[in-house]
Amino acid sequence: QAGGTEWQRLGDLLLKIGQLNKAEELYNVLLNRTSNEDEKAYYYVCLGYLKTYQGDYKKAIWYYEQGLEIDQKTLPSNHPDLATSYNNIGGAYVRVGDYSKALSSHEKALEIRHKTLSSNHTDLATSYNNIGLVYNKIEEYSKALSLSEKALEIRLKTLSLNHPNLATSYNNIGLVCDNNGEYSKALSFLEKALEIRHRTVPSNHPDLAASYRNIGLVYDHMGGYSKALSSHEKALEIQHKILHSTHPALATTYNNIGSVYDNTGDYSKALSFLEKALEIRHKILPSNHPDLATSYNKIGLAYDNMGEYLKAFSFYETALEIQQKALPSNHPSLATSYSSIGSVYVNMREYSKALLSHEKAFEIRQNTLPSNHPDLATSYSNISLVSNHMGDYSKALLYQNKALEIQQSTLLSNHPDFVTSYSSIGLALDIRHKTLPSSHPSLAISYNNIGWVYNNMGEYSKALLSHEKALEIRHKTLPSNHRLLAATCSNIGSVYYKMGEYSKALASHEQALEIGTKTLSSNHPDLAPSYNNIGLVYYNMNNYSKALLYFECALDIFQRVLPPTHPSIESVKESIEILKKKL
Known part of the structure; x- marks a missing residue:
């Protein structure tokens, strides 16, 4: 009979070749049979990895935390395995959108690694990288960039030039640059990541799909829709080969392709892809999962652009209902839905209802976000727009100036979002000429x-x-x-x-x-x-x-x-x- 180590190797092999159901079955059998606490912790971690790959992130968190609980009883407080557990838990919390818990877990991992590792150890780079990703998610881009650059600095000193972790660093810096409106820099870093991955991983590797996806998102933001579509389709081609038909990553790619078609005005194709994403999410997620709300919001936006405002309103309302069940009453996603509903009311010329919705979004953002957060600037701009339509020009000017004030303090002076608030004739155009291609839609x-x-x-x-x-x-x-x-x-x-x-x-x-x-x-x-x-x-x-x-x-x-x-x-x-x- 095979020993425990051989069974573990078999489980690891099943994971690597994508036999997830068999791997799960084996790990559960091994977990139930063993009385060894170290082995139990190991199997919990393996099941956590498996559930992460399947997209069942809440279950992944549960398995990781079971493993951590055992390790905390059996290992010293600064043991590297504890840092790994905190790192895994932080990554899963990022995927479910609980960024405060993600940040807390990654910072615990970093604290342990600072105590036990040399200053240029690659595990420190991993922690910097992960914390940077969380800051990127919560739109604190200067912190995100600083941490991602620390990770890159360590990796450049310690790794070969085609190491996959270098690609990860380039990728993450590219994502921050994209969010900061520095599109040419973003492309440069993301293409470096893609180049390394082409050299080091198989042609159907998920990391290649991720690179194509991220490059597609930047081209979409730049208005290069044909290049965006090409990149997203390459990502989809890889995912079709390696993922099951209801994998969450497929839903994300369908959403991305749908958004590009929406931006080009091809609404029938946009709806086709957005509805595929929604269909997958309905199959694999509980009825009140926030990702379902994301799909409803995107489909609502497509109908909004088509001028089918009642349908758009219905989808936005469904998204809001899901969020109200699944999220705290002051969650930023609720503000996004109120903002979308307000925009539909503007298109329907129902300005008093639009103002009410935008003010609800503003109230949430004011209560939960820093006073200079970009989403607050968005709310100020939306209220300014409605006030202008209602003939309240003094209020419109006041709120537009508040939006501008925030953007002056938080965005690069040539960030494309900054110019939408700027009232001086020619200045917005001058900014966009400096930062965007000559045929960019924002021009x-x-x-x-x-x-x-x-x-x-x-x-x-x-x-x-x-x-x-x-x-x-x-x-x-x-x-x-x-x-x-x-x-x-x-x-x-x-x-x-x-x-x-x-x-x-x-x-x-x-x-x-x-x-x-x-x-x-x-x-x-x-x-x-x-x-x-x-x-x-x-x-x-x-x-x-x-x-x-x-x-x-x-x-x-x-x-x-x-x-x-x-x-x-x-x-x-x-x-x-x-x-x-x-x-």
Whole structure:
């Protein structure tokens, strides 16, 4: 009969070759048979690893803590195995999103290693690396970067240049740079990690999939959607080969691909991938798991972008219901859901309800986050936007300045998020020119915003120039039927309308409508303004019969998607009454 060590080797082999069910069965048998406390601790750790690989992180934590409890009774307080246990527990807590417990566990591991290891020991680098990851998750990027760089410094001194742990350090620094808006630096570090992994691990290794995923996320943030999609698809190809069909990592990749399609305006594909992610999570997670809420939020966002606001609202509400059951009442994820619901209300032009939702998000963030946290800046910006729509310009300005104040204190001066709060004409554009590629979508946003300012100031030639630059960028980076192209054409049409150049205004508004009718449902809210704008142009060209036709189309859509007393409905009705008197 094989001895204990041989059974352990068999279990380890089954883990390595992915025979998880057999490995679990063996470890449980060995656990039940042994009376040796050291062996029990070992089997608990192995089962923890197994459950981590399966994505059952809560069960993994339970197994790791059982092993730790035994080790604490049998080992000295500074034994390296205790540090390993704390490290494993910290990693599992990161995966379930309990970052305070994760930080506590990783810091206990670091404390033990500081007492027992040399200053350049690689296990110290592992602890620095892990704590840095937690700080990255909670958006304390300067701490995250400092710790990740400490880990890299140790590893460069002690490891070969193609060691997998060096790849881990490069990867983590890249993630911090990505979150800090330093996209070119992020890509540089992530590609170094990928290069090492290509040299050192098999072509279907999970770490390669992770590298492709992270590179895809950076390209998505940069607006390089085709490259983002290519990277995520490479990750998915690897995962399909090595993971079972309901593995949580597959759900994450489906979500990432869905988000890219959402950003490019291909909503049917976006929904297809986002729904696959939701399907997996429904199969493997309890009904109140936060990852389910994440899926509902992403699908809600896709419907929001499609203009199907009632569906978006339904998905956001479901996400919020899950979070209210699973999370503390002041958890930041609840604030995110309230913020999403507020944004839907803005799109539905229900500004008082939008304000209420954004204020709930703000209250949670104010009670739980540091006063200079970026999410607080987001809340200030959202409340400013709604206040502006409601005509409360002093409040809008006050809250926008608060958002700017936070971003000035926490973000790099050229971080893309920083510029969304900056009110000075040209400064936002200058920042984006320095930090982004010349065809980045955010540059189009800046040109668009500057165009609106010039339009409101009556400087129509400058407004036109800015909107045309936005259109040029969007033609280069977006599909020909993307809704943002329609929006830019509409902006150009509005400038021509104010200039009295009605034939050019008509051509631009008709182009916007043509794009919209190709990609949107016939009652999509974004179509109504196009019909209304064309009606206004025909009215000023004295073609009252055509004007009436377009106003009626606008009214029909508004009445389907907006409350009956909505100002947009009243405005179009008024235009129709005036027209009827002229006919």
